[in-house]
Amino acid sequence: MQISILRLGHRLPRDERITTHVCLVARAFGASEICYSGQHDNSLESSVLGIVKAWGGNFTITYEKNHIKLIKRYKEDGFVIVHLTMYGMPLPEKVKEIKNSKNKILVIVGAEKVEREVYELADFNISVTSQPHSEVAALAITLDRIVEGKELTREFDNRFIGEIKLEPNPLGKTINKKDQV
């Protein structure tokens, strides 16, 4: 299963940290890439790539000015398009259908205002609760259901190992650096 994320309408400085969290959740929960639209942000890109270098995995970040064009391109490339919106259909009702439909998924994480066209291009408009909360949480829960909780115990592929690896510790911190791994 290939999972890509599209983050819409990144605004500076307002979304600086939220978009960073969206990117890191994408990486930690099994997506292989994130694209973002809105304002171009070099600092976001370098902080995400810094995490990838230090912590491993194979994850990329790219900027796309025209998100409608990007969604259409992914649709043509055989991705099922899942748009997260609190107005959509409950995730538990649709998750099986989403997972069974195609082996490539584009999950769209919205911004303040998402135009009608995104709702129409999406194969699924999906809500994670019908309450206002957080695109970070909505993405985490959606990916958790798509990868069936596997993100909670997975190890990154040895080909893409990072410089840092944590070992679970009931009380303190166990940090392995690359030369010790």
Add this chain to the structure above:
Amino acid sequence: MQISILRLGHRLPRDERITTHVCLVARAFGASEICYSGQHDNSLESSVLGIVKAWGGNFTITYEKNHIKLIKRYKEDGFVIVHLTMYGMPLPEKVKEIKNSKNKILVIVGAEKVEREVYELADFNISVTSQPHSEVAALAITLDRIVEGKELTREFDNRFIGEIKLEPNPLGKTINKKDQV
């Protein structure tokens, strides 16, 4: 099951939106209150209470200067103390034990730097993946596991109904205002 959240070390303006997301996830995923330490923030409190008024539920937010004192008080009051940290033990290994231990849970959501004493006061130091991502996502996944996914379909108690209620919609937005509910 009574669920309370403690958000540590709120800093302005840096954490403005992240802490708001933490609060809204707490509310949407079944907690009944959030306490926060760090900087006092009237604007955070009023925006959270505004959401509660509009969207319903019974949820409170309070400020606590001394979070160590608060943790000790909750411990004495019979809460099991769960501290979320990427250095901790994997959630799937411990969630059953957490749920079976007591019927009151305090989930602590960390800040940049959490002192050793918090790790020691916690009954469980728990990681949601051993990767860096987001306290918003970590809280969402933890509460999801504690309430067994029920947040995704629950309706708020009729006694605490809000002014706005969404109906799931596969394509557009269905917003019911109070006089129409």
